[in-house]
Amino acid sequence: MTTRSEPGNGRPDPGLDAIMSERRQLINLAYRLLGSLAEAEDAVQETYTRWYAMSRRQQDAIESPGAWLTTVASRICLNVLSSARARRETYVGEWIPEPLPEHGEWSAGRPGGASGDPADRVTLDESVNLAFLVVLESMTPAERVAFILHDVFCHSFAEVAEIVGRTPAACRQLASSARRRVRAAQPSAPSATPAAHRAGIVRDFKRAWEAKDIDALIGLLDPDATAVADGGGLATTFPHPIEGGEQIAHAWLEIAHRRPADMTFLECTVNGQPGLVAQQDGVTVTVFAFEIAGDRITHIWVVRNPEKLRHWTTGSLRSDAH
Numbered sequence: 001m002t003t004r005s006e007p008g009n010g011r012p013d014p015g016l017d018a019i020m021s022e023r024r025q026l027i028n029l030a031y032r033l034l035g036s037l038a039e040a041e042d043a044v045q046e047t048y049t050r051w052y053a054m055s056r057r058q059q060d061a062i063e064s065p066g067a068w069l070t071t072v073a074s075r076i077c078l079n080v081l082s083s084a085r086a087r088r089e090t091y092v093g094e095w096i097p098e099p100l101p102e103h104g105e106w107s108a109g110r111p112g113g114a115s116g117d118p119a120d121r122v123t124l125d126e127s128v129n130l131a132f133l134v135v136l137e138s139m140t141p142a143e144r145v146a147f148i149l150h151d152v153f154c155h156s157f158a159e160v161a162e163i164v165g166r167t168p169a170a171c172r173q174l175a176s177s178a179r180r181r182v183r184a185a186q187p188s189a190p191s192a193t194p195a196a197h198r199a200g201i202v203r204d205f206k207r208a209w210e211a212k213d214i215d216a217l218i219g220l221l222d223p224d225a226t227a228v229a230d231g232g233g234l235a236t237t238f239p240h241p242i243e244g245g246e247q248i249a250h251a252w253l254e255i256a257h258r259r260p261a262d263m264t265f266l267e268c269t270v271n272g273q274p275g276l277v278a279q280q281d282g283v284t285v286t287v288f289a290f291e292i293a294g295d296r297i298t299h300i301w302v303v304r305n306p307e308k309l310r311h312w313t314t315g316s317l318r319s320d321a322h
Contacts, residue, residue: 022066023048026073031122032148033077034084035097035133037311043080047073070155074145074163081141092233094241096301097133098308099287102269127152130271130289130301135185139178146171147178198292199267199274205290205297206265206276212256214249221245222296232305235285248300277312284312 026047030040047069051059062068088095100122126132127148136144142164149155149163150171157168157175164171201220208216225245229237242248263280270289278286287309291299303309 022069025066026069028123029070029148029153030073030077031100032127032133032136032152033074033145034080035137036308037098037100037122038307039080039084040077043073043076046076067159071159071163074149078141078145078164081144085141092231093237093239094228094230095137095232096228096230096303096308097130097137099130099270099275099289099301099303099312100128101312102272125272128271129273131186131273131291131299132182133271134301135182138181138185140174142166143174143178143181146174147182150175151179193292193294195274197295198290201292201295201297202274202276202290203267206267209252209256210265212253214253217249217252218246220295220297221248222293222298225296225298225300227251227300227302229302230305230308232307234306235304237302237304245296284309287312 023044026044027037027040030043031037034040034043050072051065051069059065122128136148139147145164146157146160149160150157157171160171160175161168164174166174205217205220208220223245224243225248227238227242227248229239231237238251242251260280263278263285266277266279268275268277270287273289274292275290276288277284278288285304285306287303289301289303290297
């Protein structure tokens, strides 16, 4: 962090400039670091609280408010990650990152509004697909911060070192270790399978599920596929991961037989990838995210914890079903 020895005269409030130009970037960074939009928003709010706790003279002494905000936000996220590891050990069931809908599919009572549309603040690229975020959860806090700051946000290892409190060489090793985790968990990138093809597979899965066609379901699932559900103790779901395509197909068939009459399934985008939602009386109660390799589904993530669905629309999701 560099400073000026003398405050500038007559220039606009640097705090206001920073908020206007940096808030979206900070939300993007914090969401990737924490896997939770709620925690990301809290981290960014705390960052600005610390900015405004300084005097105007102290603010003026900071040459780059954006760099200062990024450093502080990253350190806050690093602390949150360290405490989150302990909290998630007591979490009821499996913990899945908070899923995000596509632009224009947000609720909070303000569809399309700036304050109610985090899609305007979170860029839905490959670094937020749910498969990638799940891999990030396996990293140590320092690995995750070093990897995201350097590989996703293009900060130098010298800048990363200042944030995590290690040497640039150590940060380089942290990022390298994180990359190995990503490669091991994701041998084929989502982009390797065209988006339209992935959407078609999800559509076929939905149709087979609704038709209770067990053979079609098994044919769409990789033999070694896994399904993980997150209810957080607040919604009923299967408590342990389901291993094997055939086992998953039978589980989904059971769900189909118990499906309430007022429940509908819609195709949607989950963290930039084709997915499904279940709505009951127009309220989104479940989000399904998929990882697809070639022509088969390899992973399904099922989010039912209502605290992680607070931004999903109630009754206005656009369906792509044909």
